[in-house]
Amino acid sequence: MVITMHKDATAEQIRVVADRVRELGYIPHEMPGAQRTAICITGNKGPLDPSLFTRFDGVADAVPISQPYKLVSRELKPDSTVVEVRGVKVGGGSFCVMAGPCSVETRDQVMATAEHVRKNGAHMLRGGAFKPRTSPYDFQGLKEEGLKILAEAREATNMPVITEVKDAETLPLVAEYADVLQIGARNMQNFSLLERVGELGKPVMLKRGLSSTVKEWLMAAEYIVSRGNRNVILCERGIRTFETLTRNTLDLGVLPLLRAITHLPIIVDPSHGTGVAKAVTPLARAAAATGVDGIMVEVHPDPAKALSDGPQALTFVMFEEMMRDVRRIAEVMGQSVD
């Protein structure tokens, strides 16, 4: 923490701040400059809250120097975490493809989709049974019936299942069927739910919130890991900006920096990240080219009739083409897809 005093701060004001630093158990270092005095604080084990100091008279600003995340940080654990689910690895040099419908709608739809994506190289089956929807009047998912269909598809294709958990109430039920629990963007800061999945130990995929900074995203992951569950996968799925041509703005630029900060595996969801089917394959390639650990995409046998997110679903043919492309990019990156 560095506290900057106002240009005209009095010696007494500086003394009061320095005393408060000492009172808190840290060491203040006064740095008189040409324009103003700064007070550098040392002796703290973790980051300090600027609000401890900003309200004192004469203080212009307080800038934290340390980062607030610990357990998710590569400084603490330099080697990359690999999350393993029924033999499928996320992280560690493999490129993982999670694919399936947005919502589980019918048994036929899921079985056909699961078989198609499996045949073309997908590793994990996605599909929503409990759907968080903006409108209370929209299709809310098949619930437990949907989970059963996913379990049946898992049996048939031998792919682990990833599905969203909406709330603590349905967590035990969802956890019974799911191999990976997905926390959606709107729940990224549902801290109670984060604590619950942290206690459960089952692998979790944490989507970035629509307006979350990378720092807040990592703090949300820290909630899970600090409860004892290190099996966390981060999923970039686009942030909200002023641009409306795409549904969200896929933020690939932060990923190389995120990689350097955290040891957790990172995947990208170009379906939600763009919201438009014809942009999904180009952005799946782009995501792979940044060097992430995998992608998650939505696939539907007949997107024009999908009950949710039809505009962004890949058709079966589009998925085949995407896999062909992504495989080649992953090869360039030295990652194995098969």
Added chain:
Amino acid sequence: MVITMHKDATAEQIRVVADRVRELGYIPHEMPGAQRTAICITGNKGPLDPSLFTRFDGVADAVPISQPYKLVSRELKPDSTVVEVRGVKVGGGSFCVMAGPCSVETRDQVMATAEHVRKNGAHMLRGGAFKPRTSPYDFQGLKEEGLKILAEAREATNMPVITEVKDAETLPLVAEYADVLQIGARNMQNFSLLERVGELGKPVMLKRGLSSTVKEWLMAAEYIVSRGNRNVILCERGIRTFETLTRNTLDLGVLPLLRAITHLPIIVDPSHGTGVAKAVTPLARAAAATGVDGIMVEVHPDPAKALSDGPQALTFVMFEEMMRDVRRIAEVMGQSVD
């Protein structure tokens, strides 16, 4: 819904889309233009999902014309809703001031603050007992002990209590003590929680999400109202933008439009909306000048030592000055503060 076809869409493609519209039970009206054909849909009772049509060949775009909210809409209920809590009215021409500490920290802190704000004209006591915090290592609130302190302050000052409910698990406990349940910005799209408070019937204050459009905010309110609870207060508390001088960007500009769209009462939180104490009073005045139904502000006996959000808390003296100013603005607006 208006579907726009591509410039070079074939007659056959137009026919397929029109057939689909009829199949769904609506009436397609083909409108051939100089450049392209549009298909206007009538016969639908509510808004249609564009994704029903955007994936058909030849379709350029599908633009919904109706709005998706119903029960919260002033078109459905033209007269303004007044939420009444233990004799305190929110809406209907009075100007309601909710004030108190960010977090309940000690009995003394809350009692002193409650008495001070009461004496200076506040109508409702705010204070957090269950605190959603970005970091798992930050102070998470006094929990039930905090609720008890709030209840004691209610007895002493005769002000109803508004406090945040974080999750469905603690809802019964919080509801036992609270007069108004606050849903925080990060929970605005926690649909399961919205449904629970909708079923409960107790007054709810719904804060706007950090990156939520007004439309999404109204749909979140629709979740609550559609479960039978019409006692919903909307609270604007700032959105996330690129500007970092303030903690959030208080979006007062949407309020006159929101007022025309919905019959629900609207209040403003300039404490979170700016995040800086010296901006709170000017923005409280500004909020009052837009004609809203009240404000919520954070007050602390000693902000420099607050356990959360110290930088934005008003001191006792600042609160007095704010009340004096806000009272005068409310008078100009023809609203009574007392």
Added chain:
Amino acid sequence: MVITMHKDATAEQIRVVADRVRELGYIPHEMPGAQRTAICITGNKGPLDPSLFTRFDGVADAVPISQPYKLVSRELKPDSTVVEVRGVKVGGGSFCVMAGPCSVETRDQVMATAEHVRKNGAHMLRGGAFKPRTSPYDFQGLKEEGLKILAEAREATNMPVITEVKDAETLPLVAEYADVLQIGARNMQNFSLLERVGELGKPVMLKRGLSSTVKEWLMAAEYIVSRGNRNVILCERGIRTFETLTRNTLDLGVLPLLRAITHLPIIVDPSHGTGVAKAVTPLARAAAATGVDGIMVEVHPDPAKALSDGPQALTFVMFEEMMRDVRRIAEVMGQSVD
């Protein structure tokens, strides 16, 4: 500037950075902490560029402590600047109302509008003759003919004229007719134009750019002032965010902080700030309630037939009502409107 070293930075890496600081003429202070070492720099007269240090091995971050603006800063000149134009004051306790059409369209339109706003208490006449438009096919203004009409309206009403200058080429012509030169939001970082109006000495109103931080806005003002022209008025007119209900998001929250940072007068444009006529008066009131030095609003005799920005123009009746309201708010603030 404080440079933070990586946790595992070597003593040699720290030495190299410290040497570089000395080489640049400043004094490095090494602050070894529990986790990592920081290097505080003193001896610099102004802010340093972080990029001077971030590329050195072992450096984690470099955080500037000083602010980059000087001449516009209240630290340098504590008393507020008053810009005086033909007897009209902007700043210094008066509340200035600038009003008129978006574009000059016809002599009749401008004369009628000028007389109406004058009669109802406006102090300055606005109107665009050179219009920057998003589309090359939109109405681009009446150019010199428009300036002549404005000059005629000035004669008739004795109000000074404020009009936009689009480029250096037309600056001499515009400066011949205008009393205040308006720099539009899209030109806020047109540094060559800023330098030209800085050399000219005529009063300038600098609108905030759509995606400009307050810091960038002040640096743009610094361009003008550093060329010798201290007659600069800042105008907040809304920033671009994800919300589309309003045309822009009027950022009133930064204004009390801006007031503390700079001595320049500040006005607000609720017409562009909201883009919707029925929101203009409420936001004009709100702006006045924050304590700014004035507002600029668009008024048109028949907004439904305006050649530009019709949706946001006040009718004559709406302007009267707005003036009545704003006058009362300004009174509360202790400002004189007449």
Added chain:
Amino acid sequence: MVITMHKDATAEQIRVVADRVRELGYIPHEMPGAQRTAICITGNKGPLDPSLFTRFDGVADAVPISQPYKLVSRELKPDSTVVEVRGVKVGGGSFCVMAGPCSVETRDQVMATAEHVRKNGAHMLRGGAFKPRTSPYDFQGLKEEGLKILAEAREATNMPVITEVKDAETLPLVAEYADVLQIGARNMQNFSLLERVGELGKPVMLKRGLSSTVKEWLMAAEYIVSRGNRNVILCERGIRTFETLTRNTLDLGVLPLLRAITHLPIIVDPSHGTGVAKAVTPLARAAAATGVDGIMVEVHPDPAKALSDGPQALTFVMFEEMMRDVRRIAEVMGQSVD
């Protein structure tokens, strides 16, 4: 254009709007729905301005259906434009690499950089001689001396030169030396400058504005093309969002959609798009993987001592590695780099 009337709009109000449509020369089609009436307009040649109708009584909304851009649109010109500069093609299946320093600082710096990037496969030399800077106190470029150094480097390496033009005043001078004129992000809506470079005919690279939608960007290109200059290259360089980890948020997601809308070639600038050197190569790969026509990157012999934008400059070694990677991605995309 589709005009939606309020639920309770009167027959008379609908008639007035329909009459206005006819008065403007178009055909109104009344579409009575279950909830409200819509009026579809046909007979217009181009897009209509919603503000023509939104101010009439009873009108709820007016939604444009046509797009405002014409000459830059692929609907008008289906085949992709290739911009050719001294034998170097941008567009048409080749992958063009533009590289060089942010600012021209010294003859040695430019010559060394030009030779290095040329040897490693770059096609065009970039370098700024007139620098738009946020602060008036920052290095503003070597001006004409810088242009001469670039010209000398062109002679030595046979690469065409791209350099920024800041204003109309220096355009003739810059055009004398430059092969491609770069319009910077802050000048994207400097319409006067767009008109000037439109008249000149020389190839132009138009960077996207920090807060510009794709539609506004295309309208800016339309300004240039409508003046007769079809040699326009679009350059995505990141938009401004709330995320501060990167300097900007590189918006790769819009590129596949932009490709479908316009025939103009598209390149990406990952240096400004991320602002952090270690993210540049991963994002250069990602950009290539979306299928664009090239990239522009900043390279410096000693980034730690660069006079501008040092944090984002690639070292010589980093550039070599980037070229090796990008070449392999371009191969996957079927584009030739050599």
